[in-house]
Amino acid sequence: MSPSDFLIIPFDDWVNFLVRDWLVPNFRPFFRAMQVPISVVLNGLDDFLAFVPMVVTTLVFALLAFKYAGRGMAIFTLVGFAFIDMIGLWPETMTTLSMILTSVLFCTIIGVPVGILAARNDLTWKIARPVLDIMQTIPSFVYLVPIVMLFGVGMAPGIIATIIFALPPIIRLTNLGIRNVRTDLIEASTAFGSTPMQMLFELQLPLAMRTILAGLNQTLMLALSMVVITALIGAGGLGLTVNTGLGRLDVGGATAGGVGIVILAIVLDRITQGLGEQKRLETTSLRQTLVSLFKPGAPAPAQAGKAA
């Protein structure tokens, strides 16, 4: 005795009908058009990163790491990128990097305004919240199929899947950052006759910037975690290397791709975390950096430097 004795709901048929027989025939051109800006940005970045010599790219990242995460991180960047190049994965790494940067760029373009809107309007937040929960909890394999049906295969659909997965933190943290601006400051700003826009740009965004950058960091990390999954629908780069290794039971190849992803992740994470810290630290030793990388829960080197 169970409810299914009385009624069988053909849920999968409904979804099939909705996607295959309604969305795809009617809206396919619309979805195809949607990926145009993504493709443009992605191809531009990809071409640019492929054109710039490896040494130059590495130096730029090392300088950024030096500025925002300290000396140790700069050395790590130099060594890590050289290692990637020496194991022959530099072009794949740059492809992955351009995909990540494109995803994060679009996440920011969409996420920050939505977060601002959600912070200013409780109704928007009430609607946005469950949507974000769904975006974060639904397994990404579930939406890979409709994405392929609507957008086709390739890099751009991969980026769309990445955006769906990586968008929530930046919306959440933008919302949080703006809502957490002290009420007496809001009151003061209002009392002097600020318009809502003046308040946003003079007060709320600057004070929420740390939190928004933390959201950006989270979004970036989530985007990186999608690299392998999007390779399943035709996105290239390090994800493809890992997938190929998996398919051929080539442990070495898969590991090489994995190491590349990890090195890239560490460098990008520390640089964006340093952006959020907003203060320069001149000296963080390589040892401290490495210790902090492998110690769970240890503060980022940017924080640990002064305390140590």
Next chain:
Amino acid sequence: MTSKISVKNVFKIFGEKPGRALEMLKSGQSKNDIFEATGQTIGVQNAAFDVKEGQIFVVMGLSGSGKSTLVRMLNGLIRPTSGEILIDGDDVASCSPAKLREIRRQKIAMVFQHFALFPHRTIAENAAYGLKVKGVSSDERREQALIALEQVGLSSWADSLPADLSGGMQQRVGLARALATDPQVLLMDEPFGALDPLIRKEMQEELLVLQRTLKKTIVFITHDLNEALMLGDRIAIMKDGEIVQVGSAQDIVSQPANDYVAAFVADIDRGRVFTAATVATDALPMQLTGDTAGDAVKAMEEQNRSAVYVLDGEDIAGVVTYQQAAAADRESGTADVPLADVLITDFPTADRDTQLADLYAPASSGLPIAMTDADNRLIGVIEPEAVFAQLSADPATPDAEPQAEAVAEERELAPTP
């Protein structure tokens, strides 16, 4: 002097459905009953007062009395449920957001209890905020901000961040930020409440000095009665959202409207509230050339005084005591003794606004104190006994604790000052 701010029948009820609560309130039900019946909280009820141009109007009350709500309604940070708030004739309670913004930019500035400085902006940028919002060019607003900072003595800190400053200095920046836009009305919400006592005292004095030149219309919120009495030209005392008494410091201390106010003023330093003028009596002076010691003795006996002042024409020549005049008169027998022989030329003086606290030392000489005007003319005398009588005057029952019911009942009966 015209009314700058005019508050008429203002109510503020917090909650979703203020309508019913407002009706209940108007039919005379208490704050607690209304909260139980409707879940609505009464913020301010039936507030009405006028603030004249250039005046410091102090609203005093304990926490939860609605004073912060009241001041926030004056610049529309909180919109009243009903009533009118006129600033130069414009109703802040009902005007459009754009008009309200205009009033905030041009006329009203506010100083906050916890300073509310923008932590990511330098001191000069903080002080210039109101000007920036108004759209003043960056050079001009820096110049104005520096002038405002100069007024509060902080121009050398212009490029520091708020976190580098102490509490007292931060509040000076708060004041400079408010002054930089040259507003006509200054709202100060417990501005010195978060400062330690010495700094608070210093800031109060500075505010009074600044006010002498600026002549702003100030609405000042405080929970400290001494602060209210020191600063306020007029004082409103609030309790449970109601204004229970409005008047000058002396009105409130000498004629408290009810037990609640009386209990408040019971502990204050009366010597700092009352001035010489409140205890002075007519001088009834003698003339140095016309009158004799005998005349003086007679006059003092008639008026039951122990000493009398003697004028030389219009100027004060000195003072004659009953003891000395009577003794001289007795010794001389029938001959007239000129007043000059018994005159004491070293006499205490005070002016109209001298606080009683500053009369203790002069009063201890035992001689009456001469109250003089700006031209040093005698306009009255102050008997030492009168000083102490005013200090000890006890207008209300000393053991009366403020109780809600008693206060509500007595409000109707209370004498209006």
